[in-house]
Amino acid sequence: MLYLWIKYIHILSSTIVFGTGIGTAAVMVYGHLYQDIAVKVAIYRYVVIADWIFTSTSGFVQLISGLALVYIANIPITTFWILGGLIGYSITAICWFIVVYLQIKIKQIAEVTYATGKPLSVTYYRYFYLWFFLGWPAFISLLIVFYLMVLKPYSLFGS
Template sequence: MEYLVVKWLHILSATFLFGTGIGSAWYLLFTVISRNVAAIAVVSRIVVMADWLFTATTMVVQPLTGFYLVHIAGYPLHARWIVWSVALFAIAGLCWLPVVWLQMRLRDLSAAAVAANTPLPPRFWRYFRIWVALGIPAFFAFLAVFWLMVAKPI
């Protein structure tokens, strides 16, 4: 029973992690593309809250439950699918850390533009391009981790 509960928590937290990540990215991306500064300010504020509430907590829960499942199931830590999963998760995490900082800057810059009734500054657009560039490898790394967790191929 313990394995089943931990596995459920692992899958649930993976769902929150990936779902919040892809949902937040989708809404922020298309809100920014709209160039509606007031909407960008609102959505970026919500995305930052969602990242702290859901993504940050699940970035901790995932490795804890994952390593515990490996232990309970008796898989060797050096199994290639585990090594690759950990490496890809780390890559995604290393992309996510600056993304959180960038999202906070996007939030602050868009809120300041709304308050001053001005367009978004060039720095906003520079941060946004970096945000997109970091999101792409994180997205594909998480897709690969999902596949490795399900298939355990190597």
């Protein structure tokens, strides 16, 4: 019964990670497209908060619950789908940490721009485009992790 409860928490946390990841990314893009700097500032503040509250906590819970499931089921960590999932999750996490740093910097630049009335800096645009492009490997890696979690292949070419 413990295994099933942990599995439930694991699946729930994975939906939160995936959903908030896509949701905050979409809202961040919408914020970037707005011309009104006050709107940008408000959106970016909420995106940073949402990522810390939802994505970081559920990402941590997902990692711990996944490792607990592997331990309880006595599955070797070197099993293809588990090792692949951990690698994909690591890629996602590395990208996510950089993305969150960039989100904070983008928010800070927008706040300064709002306070001073100056135009957005070149640095803002560099950070935004880097943020955008780093989101793709994180997103694709999560799709691969979902594939591995659901289908549990034992090799690259199937079961």
